[in-house]
Amino acid sequence: MxxxxxxxxxxxxxxxxxxxxxxxxxxxxxxxxxxxxxxxxxxxxxxxxxxxxxxxxxxxxxxxxxxxxxxxxxxxxxxxxxxxxxxxxxxxxxxxxxxxxxxxxxxxxxxxxxxxxxxxxxxxxxxxxxxxxxxxxxxxxxxxxxxxxxxxxxxxxxxxxxxxxxxxxxxxxxxxxxxxxxxxxxxxxxxxxxxxxxxxxxxxxxxxxxxxxxxxxxxxxxxxxxxxxxxxxxxxxxxxxxxxxxxxxxxxxPEEYHRQSANITYDPRISGEVIPPLKGGETMELSTKKVIARRILLEMINLVKRLKRPVLVNLGIGIPDRIAGVAIEEGLSEWVFTTVESGPFGGIALGGPDFGASIGPFAIISQPDQFANYEGGVIDAASLGFMQVDERGNVNPSLLPGRLPGPGGFPVISYGSPRMFFAGHFTAGKKELRVRNGRLEIIREGNVRKFVRRVYKVVYNASLGLEKGQEVVYITERAVFRLTRKGLVLEEYAPGVDVERDILANMEFEPLISPKLREMDERIFGEEPMGLGEEL
The missing domain is CATH 3.40.1080.10 (Glutaconate Coenzyme A-transferase)
Known part of the structure; x- marks a missing residue:
């Protein structure tokens, strides 16, 4: 036997x-x-x-x-x-x-x-x-x-x-x-x-x-x-x-070759053997990444208000995986149910080479079944990172000449999700940004433009997204754009930012400007929680 x-x-x-x-x-x-x-x-x-x-x-x-x-x-x-x-x-x-x-x-x-x-x-x-x-x-x-x-x-x-x-x-x-x-x-x-x-x-x-x-x-x-x-x-x-x-x-x-994830030998909270409390704990440091995560969370909470129920979302690697932590800070974990591609529901998704694991998930299903939730539009929304966005709204998350990180789950999620909130910094390269006194300070601008005339490789096709009726928003630390049939529309800018100097001058194309162009919610740039839990 x-x-x-x-x-x-x-x-x-x-x-x-x-x-x-x-x-x-x-x-x-x-x-x-x-x-x-x-x-x-x-x-x-x-x-x-x-x-x-x-x-x-x-x-x-x-x-x-x-x-x-x-x-x-x-x-x-x-x-x-x-x-x-x-x-x-x-x-x-x-x-x-x-x-x-x-x-x-x-x-x-x-x-x-x-x-x-x-x-x-x-x-x-x-x-x-x-x-x-x-x-x-x-x-x-x-x-x-x-x-x-x-x-x-x-x-x-x-x-x-x-x-x-x-x-x-x-x-x-x-x-x-x-x-x-x-x-x-x-x-x-x-x-x-x-x-x-x-x-x-x-x-x-x-x-x-x-x-x-x-x-x-x-x-x-x-x-x-x-x-x-x-x-x-x-x-x-x-x-x-x-x-x-x-x-x-x-x-x-041997244990050496049987780790739970890249940096974790074994943590019972990852396998669901111990479910930790998700309220309280340390507050995330205020940074431009947190600003972006907060702005995406606002979109999700507005969706909760529209649908009058909790929402099921996917969070990609990078800035999006911080959204779960911000939601917990705001007391919203029972209103925004997060998923990770490998199968977990809920908890706090880990990042980097530990991505795929979550601390304190309430369910773990198979990976094909999880991707059925994405491809079939079972989820309500998703947030994925971007490296390039072009004037048509197409997105390239990671591909460049001489660089092969691969598409990961991006093509399926971005195709199937009924609402896409793309997340990333406005520029790349060596830059120095600071959030202070409720304002964004651009001390040194990044030398690589991310809003380009044509992306190097199309991994999300915006035209097909529009045909399917997707709602698509591109969120950065200083600007928020919405996809329309006429192109990208600039809808919001960060407090402390000059639209012409800090946004338009750093794009390879001219977006449309919303007649209702406004400053981003000032709470996003504050040290204290935004109070979103009380709103609900």
């Missing part, structure tokens, strides 16, 4: 050459680092497996962690034949993966997180790929870049996106090889391979990865990394995320 619990060397021995390997991991959340390490150690010792292709969503690593270190070694080895290519939705946490792709040393493909999540679910049903409107009119559209990150990928076309028409409407059809190996992670496995996730911050799509590997044609193998082994049948069946018959091998990992 305990035959499935094996040493790591036994498990990775089963991975064949040229395997297509699906690997779980939202950054380090449910990332099977130990299995990746042992798989690579086998290659270094024996030369096998070679020619593997990884399908990861978004990426099972953080800077300096196992996969990043493996990719560094591969980059420095001109003769490596371990890795042939990768489908990755966020290569940003691995500089060496970006170098491998940019220098055409491996095939590089990218989709959105939600599309990749649904791909594994669809493949497990025996379907060839995912049909969706996400990506139309953006860099993912095959009439643009088609998800190819380099020329090698464009030549090999192992993963591809095609335009199809149904009843006169265009869709995109995403296809990739079906995985024949899945490396997944949970907390506990019993002797027959049932896997639970009680100490994890999310469980993403580990079940779907296992199903995709096991589906016909060509049933593959599933290897699960866990922290501990329990006796069968001692696990609560309601807690089993991956049933034992879908798992071939179970490997117990």
């Amino acid at each position: 305990g035959m499935k619990v094996v040493e790591s060397t036994v498990a990775v021995q089963a991975v064949p050459d040229r395997a297509v390997i699906a690997v779980s991991g939202f950054n380090l959340l449910v990332a099977p680092e130990y299995l990746l390490l042992k798989l690579f150690e086998r290659y270094r010792k024996t030369g096998h497996p070679k020619g593997i292709f990884l399908e990861v969503n978004p990426i099972p690593t953080a800077p300096g962690r196992v996969l990043d270190r493996i990719l560094e070694e591969l980059y420095r080895d001109e003769d490596q034949d371990f890795l042939a290519g990768m489908l990755v939705t966020y290569p940003g946490w691995s500089p060496y993966l970006q170098k491998l792709i940019e220098e055409n040393k491996i095939e590089g493909y990218t989709w959105s997180i939600g599309t990749a999540s649904w791909f594994f679910r669809e493949v497990s049903r025996g379907l060839p790929g995912v049909l969706t409107k996400v990506g139309l009119g953006t860099f993912l559209d095959p009439r643009e870049d088609g998800g190819y990150l380099n020329e090698l990928a464009r030549k090999k076309k192992r993963c591809r996106i095609d335009v199809v028409e149904i009843d006169g409407e265009e869709y995109l059809f995403y296809r990739a090889p079906k995985p024949n190996v899945a490396l997944i992670r949970g907390t506990t496995a019993d002797e027959i391979g049932n896997v639970t996730t009680e100490k994890e911050g999310a469980f993403t799509e580990i079940l779907n990865l296992a199903q995709a590997a096991k589906a016909e044609p060509g049933k593959g193998i599933v290897i699960a990394q866990v922290e501990r082994v329990a006796r069968y049948p001692s696990l609560n069946p309601q807690n089993v995320r991956v049933p034992g018959p879908l798992v071939d091998y179970v490997v117990v990992s």
Whole structure:
């Protein structure tokens, strides 16, 4: 009965050459680092497996962690034949993966997180790929870049996106090889391979990865990394995320390779084992990032007033992930329910390489189900960061020449959410901004313009958003714009700001000016809470 619990060397021995390997991991959340390490150690010792292709969503690593270190070694080895290519939705946490792709040393493909999540679910049903409107009119559209990150990928076309028409409407059809190996992670496995996730911050799509590997044609193998082994049948069946018959091998990992997130070994508040109080605590320091987060929260509270009920929202990485903390300061956590792409509802989303985890979530669902909430417009609104906005309202969140952080969940969320509140500083580069005495002070202006005539790559298509009836607002520390059919309209400016000198002169195009142009709410720039809880 305990035959499935094996040493790591036994498990990775089963991975064949040229395997297509699906690997779980939202950054380090449910990332099977130990299995990746042992798989690579086998290659270094024996030369096998070679020619593997990884399908990861978004990426099972953080800077300096196992996969990043493996990719560094591969980059420095001109003769490596371990890795042939990768489908990755966020290569940003691995500089060496970006170098491998940019220098055409491996095939590089990218989709959105939600599309990749649904791909594994669809493949497990025996379907060839995912049909969706996400990506139309953006860099993912095959009439643009088609998800190819380099020329090698464009030549090999192992993963591809095609335009199809149904009843006169265009869709995109995403296809990739079906995985024949899945490396997944949970907390506990019993002797027959049932896997639970009680100490994890999310469980993403580990079940779907296992199903995709096991589906016909060509049933593959599933290897699960866990922290501990329990006796069968001692696990609560309601807690089993991956049933034992879908798992071939179970490997117990040392703690070093089984962290909850990049900077957290284990915190019971992240896995929901302890629910902390969300009122009180330290107040966030007043900064321009907090100013932007507060202004977005005002939009959400106005939405609460309009709908006369609490709202469900998504918060992206960066400035948007501060909104949850501001909402708690204002006593609004029961009016604004936040979600994170990996599956958590509520709590305080963590940022940086810890993104994906939340402190004190009240629910955690699967990643494909979470993205159904986004793509289908189940949520009421979303806030995502921007790097560039153009005169049509198109948004580029992260792509620049020589830089491949990837789209992450941005394409799905920005396509599906009925209301989009894009967040970012007005300019980039070396700048010095200060909030003092209820005013914004621009001590040194950023030397990089973010409101440009044309974005480098379209990741949010504003024209399609307008066709769908989306409400779209662009919020910075000094200016608020609204998307209309005539273009961007400047509606608000910060106290202490000169509209002509500090806003219009730092844009590559002229926005429309609202006849009701006004100063931003002065409470946003004050040291004290805004009192939004009392308003409701």
